[in-house]
Amino acid sequence: MQLEEKKKKEIEFLEKVFRAGSSTVSSISPIADKQKKAVERISELGFPNRKIEDWKYYDFSPILDNFLSLDTCKITQIEKESLKDFLFPECEKNLLVTVNGHFSEKLSNFSFSKEDISILNFNDAEQLKNYQGVNELVEKYFAEGIEDESNFFKACNTALMSNAFLLKVKEGVQLEETLQILHISNEHCFNQTRSLIHLGKNSKINLIVTYVGLAEIPFVNNAVIETVLEEGSELVLDKIQDDTQKGILLYDLKAKLLKNSRFEYSSLNLKANSSRDKISVDIDEEGAHADINGLYILNGERKAHNVITVNHNVENSTSSQLFKGILSDRARAEFNGAINVARDANGTDAEQMNRHLVLSDEAHVDSRPQLNILADDVKCAHGSTIGDLEEDEIFYLLSRGIKKDDALAMLTLSFCDEVIQKVKVESARQHIKNMALENLDTQMHKANIVHNLR
Amino acid sequence: MQNLPQTEEKTSTDMFASLSSQEYKYGFSTDIETDSFPKGLSEEVIRKISAIKEEPEFMLEFRLKSYEAFKNMVDPDWAKLNIPAIDYQDIIYYSAPKAKPTKESLDEVDPEILKTYEKLGIPIEEQKRLEGIAVDAIFDSVSVANTHKKALAEIGIIFCSISEAIKEHPELVKKYIGSVVPHTDNFFSALNGAVFSDGTFVYIPPNTKCPLELSTNFRINTKGSGQFERTLIVCDDESYVSYLEGCTAPAFDENQLHAAVVELVAKEKSEIKYSTVQNWYAGDENGIGGIYNFVTKRAKCEGKDSKVSWTQVETGSAITWKYPSCILQGDNSIGEFYSVALTNNMQQADTGTKMIHIGKNTKSTIISKGISAGKSSNSYRGLVKVTPNAKGARNYTQCDSMLIGSTNAANTFPYIEVDGKSAKVEHEASTSKISEEQLFYLQQRGINVEDAIGLIISGFCKDVFKELPGEFAAEANQLMSLQLENSVG
Numbered sequence: 001m002q003l004e005e006k007k008k009k010e011i012e013f014l015e016k017v018f019r020a021g022s023s024t025v026s027s028i029s030p031i032a033d034k035q036k037k038a039v040e041r042i043s044e045l046g047f048p049n050r051k052i053e054d055w056k057y058y059d060f061s062p063i064l065d066n067f068l069s070l071d072t073c074k075i076t077q078i079e080k081e082s083l084k085d086f087l088f089p090e091c092e093k094n095l096l097v098t099v100n101g102h103f104s105e106k107l108s109n110f111s112f113s114k115e116d117i118s119i120l121n122f123n124d125a126e127q128l129k130n131y132q133g134v135n136e137l138v139e140k141y142f143a144e145g146i147e148d149e150s151n152f153f154k155a156c157n158t159a160l161m162s163n164a165f166l167l168k169v170k171e172g173v174q175l176e177e178t179l180q181i182l183h184i185s186n187e188h189c190f191n192q193t194r195s196l197i198h199l200g201k202n203s204k205i206n207l208i209v210t211y212v213g214l215a216e217i218p219f220v221n222n223a224v225i226e227t228v229l230e231e232g233s234e235l236v237l238d239k240i241q242d243d244t245q246k247g248i249l250l251y252d253l254k255a256k257l258l259k260n261s262r263f264e265y266s267s268l269n270l271k272a273n274s275s276r277d278k279i280s281v282d283i284d285e286e287g288a289h290a291d292i293n294g295l296y297i298l299n300g301e302r303k304a305h306n307v308i309t310v311n312h313n314v315e316n317s318t319s320s321q322l323f324k325g326i327l328s329d330r331a332r333a334e335f336n337g338a339i340n341v342a343r344d345a346n347g348t349d350a351e352q353m354n355r356h357l358v359l360s361d362e363a364h365v366d367s368r369p370q371l372n373i374l375a376d377d378v379k380c381a382h383g384s385t386i387g388d389l390e391e392d393e394i395f396y397l398l399s400r401g402i403k404k405d406d407a408l409a410m411l412t413l414s415f416c417d418e419v420i421q422k423v424k425v426e427s428a429r430q431h432i433k434n435m436a437l438e439n440l441d442t443q444m445h446k447a448n449i450v451h452n453l454r
Numbered sequence: 455m456q457n458l459p460q461t462e463e464k465t466s467t468d469m470f471a472s473l474s475s476q477e478y479k480y481g482f483s484t485d486i487e488t489d490s491f492p493k494g495l496s497e498e499v500i501r502k503i504s505a506i507k508e509e510p511e512f513m514l515e516f517r518l519k520s521y522e523a524f525k526n527m528v529d530p531d532w533a534k535l536n537i538p539a540i541d542y543q544d545i546i547y548y549s550a551p552k553a554k555p556t557k558e559s560l561d562e563v564d565p566e567i568l569k570t571y572e573k574l575g576i577p578i579e580e581q582k583r584l585e586g587i588a589v590d591a592i593f594d595s596v597s598v599a600n601t602h603k604k605a606l607a608e609i610g611i612i613f614c615s616i617s618e619a620i621k622e623h624p625e626l627v628k629k630y631i632g633s634v635v636p637h638t639d640n641f642f643s644a645l646n647g648a649v650f651s652d653g654t655f656v657y658i659p660p661n662t663k664c665p666l667e668l669s670t671n672f673r674i675n676t677k678g679s680g681q682f683e684r685t686l687i688v689c690d691d692e693s694y695v696s697y698l699e700g701c702t703a704p705a706f707d708e709n710q711l712h713a714a715v716v717e718l719v720a721k722e723k724s725e726i727k728y729s730t731v732q733n734w735y736a737g738d739e740n741g742i743g744g745i746y747n748f749v750t751k752r753a754k755c756e757g758k759d760s761k762v763s764w765t766q767v768e769t770g771s772a773i774t775w776k777y778p779s780c781i782l783q784g785d786n787s788i789g790e791f792y793s794v795a796l797t798n799n800m801q802q803a804d805t806g807t808k809m810i811h812i813g814k815n816t817k818s819t820i821i822s823k824g825i826s827a828g829k830s831s832n833s834y835r836g837l838v839k840v841t842p843n844a845k846g847a848r849n850y851t852q853c854d855s856m857l858i859g860s861t862n863a864a865n866t867f868p869y870i871e872v873d874g875k876s877a878k879v880e881h882e883a884s885t886s887k888i889s890e891e892q893l894f895y896l897q898q899r900g901i902n903v904e905d906a907i908g909l910i911i912s913g914f915c916k917d918v919f920k921e922l923p924g925e926f927a928a929e930a931n932q933l934m935s936l937q938l939e940n941s942v943g
Contacts, residue, residue: 344860358875361842367870373885376857380885384870387878 009064010047021159034143038158048152057334057366066218086212088427091180099184101191116173123164154252157192157224164194171200178206186214193223199233206236213244220248229261236264238423243272255281257288266422269296270435276305283317294323295419297439298331308337316347325356327363338370346377354384494543520637520647527641533804534833547649612657619655634717634754642713643750646682653684658693669698683714689724696727713748722757734770741800744772751778755787763790765921767930769937779808782816789818792918797830806836811844820851827858833865840877851881908935
């Protein structure tokens with residue numbers, strides 16, 4: 001009976017996607033082509049299920065239960081005042097805001113020279129005309145490889161998106177300031193946010209991407225970021241997930257690294273009811289380095305899934321992954337990380353570390369660190385640990401006269417710190433720490449101790 | 455090759471007709487000449503196997519239940535293996551040696567095989583035994599002799615073929631068979647349940663330490679016959695047994711299917727140590743021939759403070775699909791898995807373990823070393839599962855891979871599923887190659903390349919080899935060097 005109902009919902013989901021997809025076809029032909037392929041891919045893949053390895057531990061019911069409407073995704077009036085908790089002073093002058101997937105000019109603010117950085121909605125023929133060379137970029141990199149896409153929801157995003165952002169950094173432009181991209185959801189809807197980030201040769205930019213839910217209503221945020229790092233470029237991308245407790249986040253990040261480029265990525269999962277991050281990094285030319293980090297602090301019934309693939313497709317490249325999670329109450333976390341080393345990708349040095357701190361009896365962790373290696377001259381290692389705080393460490397602090405609660409809080413905080421320190425912007429780091437403590441407070445019931453430690 | 459014993463395939467329709475015309479419930483007496491069945495699997499074939507072996511009703515029921523389950527299953531395709539389609543109707547499901555093919559002396563044995571034995575350092579007497587010369591051995595599916603049986607019987611240990619146990623100790627077999635690997639478990643175990651021909655049964659009574667290491671050598675030597683061994687070891691309260699399974703098979707051109715099931719039951723405060731050296735024919739360098747080894751091995755640590763330790767050295771077989779597992783049900787029970795898997799040429803291995811923590815304070819250790827050379831593919835696949843009741847569970851896993859050459863693959867697929875804060879689970883893995891520096895160092899000390907590689911490999915595998923009983927460890931070391939001969943330039 002239940003199964004039948006689930007099937008019915010899945011079919012309903014697909015029908016809605018197809019119906020909506022027919023009205024979201026782009027007027028720009030290369031985009032429309034990819035969308036057509038995406039629709040084909042959706043019908044080939046069908047609604048995902050837990051028999052597929054990548055979805056083995058995922059609970060689809062929140063999506064199916066909360067997926068009601070596709071049409072209500074519209075821009076609503078938001079006062080800048082209500083955003084103040086999510087803005088960082090360092091990024092005040094450089095802020096891009098979207099509301100339910102639509103660009104909000106009123107809330108956004110840029111100080112960059114338009115020469116250096118182009119920001120536009122590339123799914124708008126009018127805007128495309130004003131920018132040189134963008135057409136080619138979109139044709140080449142937008143939804144690249146969609147015909148073989150394995151992520152059903154990325155295909156949905158491709159078919160259903162309306163606004164699509166391109167952030168293009170001109171060759172040789174090195175920016176020290178950080179640009180914040182703020183995606184806001186405040187409607188009960190299935191949001192499609194789509195971005196393409198292109199870094200020209202030897203360029204550099206720091207980005208903070210924040211996903212924020214402003215209303216305590218369920219919504220599904222289906223976000224896709226595609227990024228291309230040309231030779232010698234450097235991208236720092238910190239993603240902060242600050243949704244409401246009812247938000248369901250599906251996130252797909254794909255990074256393509258060309259010669260000697262460097263990609264630093266941190267994912268901070270602070271809220272959201274359920275989140276799934278699919279991160280794929282393709283190292284396509286020599287000398288590139290990818291540094292992928294994540295922190296998730298889960299309490300209540302929250303769930304976090306991280307599905308990470310780092311593909312070393314060529315010789316002499318390096319990567320490192322560090323994912324840490326703290327779980328309490330009945331939270332669940334999945335880490336599914338793979339390092340793939342292609343035939344002849346000799347000189348690869350890749351590492352992966354996944355650590356979980358489990359603070360309650362009912363929390364659950366699934367960890368799958370994987371290595372797929374086809375070349376022999378490589379250095380690959382991974383590790384995974386799951387456990388409570390180390391008793392010896394607690395004892396050490398106690399023997400130094402520190403109270404037990406303080407000791408626990410210190411150790412828990414220092415566990416997170418390794419990842420938090422990777423974030424470049426000071427005020428963002430502070431914000432993350434505050435959020436982390438807030439999550440820890442509820443489970444540790446010792447707010448004042450923790451606050452003193454701040 | 456011509457020296458190898460071969461049972462004639464008397465698969466003529468006459469023979470089949472005469473066989474099937476006999477009513478099964480009267481059973482088949484020993485005067486039946488045919489030892490090989492016609493190819494194919496059906497309820498009739500199963501009834502016949504059961505009848506020939508004069509099995510009690512419960513065994514036939516078990517076989518038929520397994521067959522029913524098998525019919526509703528499909529081959530598993532989740533492993534990272536490229537398994538050619540197997541026609542299960544093209545297999546002979548029963549064969550037993552008739553008159554033992556005796557050879558007068560070692561001169562009649564294929565010199566290639568003798569050379570291999572020599573390299574393995576197997577003594578002449580042992581070689582004779584392996585070649586079936588005037589020494590009792592276990593040939594094909596039917597166990598023939600157990601030298602120490604009597605001595606063991608005196609202290610109450612039962613060590614015999616499972617067919618014998620079914621007849622002589624039906625109450626024990628009935629109680630334990632299928633209790634660890636149920637007939638519905640998986641495709642290959644269901645197939646085994648339906649058609650298993652023979653295997654080993656061991657029962658250690660309470661408070662008994664088995665005075666010697668029990669060992670059986672399995673050989674596959676009837677062309678085209680599948681091997682379906684069934685092993686059941688029960689170790690009662692506060693007892694100990696160490697069991698060795700060694701496998702050598704001569705070269706055949708035709709692929710052979712092997713689907714064995716091993717069940718271990720460890721009662722309170724008992725310990726079972728199960729060691730395997732598997733060196734079946736792996737096919738030639740083009741992947742022609744070789745054994746398909748689809749084995750279900752599982753242990754249940756049923757009693758408190760029980761312990762099961764699996765040690766395996768897997769160097770043979772064209773395809774290996776094998777996950778010796780432990781169900782840690784009793785409180786404070788311990789599961790261990792030590793494995794070396796070596797693949798060369800076109801071999802494929804997908805092997806690992808499952809540790810299911812159910813009881814409180816259960817502990818498990820997994821040490822897995824994978825070496826892949828040639829064009830082979832070697833995967834570690836393991837599950838560590840800590841259920842909500844398993845308070846204080848502890849696991850440590852280490853799986854290392856070594857690649858030799860750049861045409862092979864090494865994969866690691868661990869699954870770690872943990873409930874609750876009291877568990878402590880650690881997993882680490884690394885992949886590396888034999889470094890030129892190491893080789894250079896040894897060479898400039900006057901050690902030739904081949905020995906140097908042997909030395910490095912044996913260092914890499916040391917954590918596993920040290921778990922093997924004495925003579926096995928030496929054999930395993932030799933086997934590795936032999937298997938890797940000429941694969942490092």
